[in-house]
Amino acid sequence: MQTNEINKLMQEAARDAVSYVAKQHQLQLDFTLASLQDVDTVLATLHQHQLQQSHSAELLFTLSNILGAYIGEVFISNYGGNWHNNTADNAAPYISVQLSDKEFPFASVCYHKIIQNDAISVADYVKQAAANVMQ
Template sequence: MQSVDITKLMQDAARDAVSYIAEEHKLTLDFSLASLTDIDTVLSTLHQRQQQQSHSSELIFTLTNIIGAYIGEVFIANYGGNWHNNTADPSAPFISVQLSDKEFPFASVCYHKITQDNAILVANYVKQAAANVMQ
């Protein structure tokens, strides 16, 4: 997949996240760093629902990818970087944001928060990711 195609795909996915969160969670996202606290709220709600009754793997895949795309677009807008299709392991490719020599798989962070560790704060993860690049 060409980088232009990946970028468009992820921008479209981020817009899907904005629509989903507005409809299902009644929150308005604006692609600001401050909006990441709303993302944490949504992911916490999804984590609580997951604990009560497991979501389908297809739903989790879709939600983590669109919300991860939103987080990535916020990161790119504030710190720079590009979408990157990592195919190092052909059996488990993933799309991440690449900046300098670092990769940030935001969808994976969303997946981990929903399915395992609600204590993860996306807003803090993004700040730490940016700090790691600036070192």
């Protein structure tokens, strides 16, 4: 997959996240750092639903990826970086944001917050990721 194709795919996925959050959670995402608090709220709600009744693997994959794309687009617009298709493991490729020599798998962070640890804050993760790059 070419870089421009990945960029387009992730931008479309981020727009899907905005639509999903507006329709299902009545929150308006505006691609600002402050909007990551709303993403945390949505992920916390999804975590609570997961505890009550497991989401399907397909739904978890989709939600993690569209919300991860949204977070990535916010990160890129504020700090820079590019989408990167990591195919080091052919059995488990993934798309992340790469900036400098660092890689940030935002979809994975979303997945872990939904499935395992509601205490994870994507807003804090983004701040820490930016700080790590700036060092």
